[in-house]
Amino acid sequence: MTTERTQQHLYELNTESRLTKLESTNEAILKALVDIKTDISNIDKKFESKFDKMDNKIEKTLSDIKADINKMDVKFESKFDKLDNRIWQLFIWTGAGFTGILAIMARGFNWF
Numbered sequence: 753m754t755t756e757r758t759q760q761h762l763y764e765l766n767t768e769s770r771l772t773k774l775e776s777t778n779e780a781i782l783k784a785l786v787d788i789k790t791d792i793s794n795i796d797k798k799f800e801s802k803f804d805k806m807d808n809k810i811e812k813t814l815s816d817i818k819a820d821i822n823k824m825d826v827k828f829e830s831k832f833d834k835l836d837n838r839i840w841q842l843f844i845w846t847g848a849g850f851t852g853i854l855a856i857m858a859r860g861f862n863w864f
Contacts, residue, residue, distance in 0.1 A: 858864055
């Protein structure tokens, strides 16, 4: 009987020591998880700030590009207006020259 009691006592001691080890391991795992969560949160904050900076740079670049496009649009519009005026001038001069040549031909052939 004493051997059974001794064995049971050893088993109880063994169980208690195992539970103690499991509890300490559990606490260590919980601490590690809290540390990991904190690290991930810090990394997330860093990336958020980097993405915010990138967004600001992209928005600034896009606004600069839009401003440049607007300037080019105004410039091209003024150039096309000048070209349009020049084409009309050439059309008028061509018509006047053609009319002048017809007048000279009519006078040379005594049509009037």
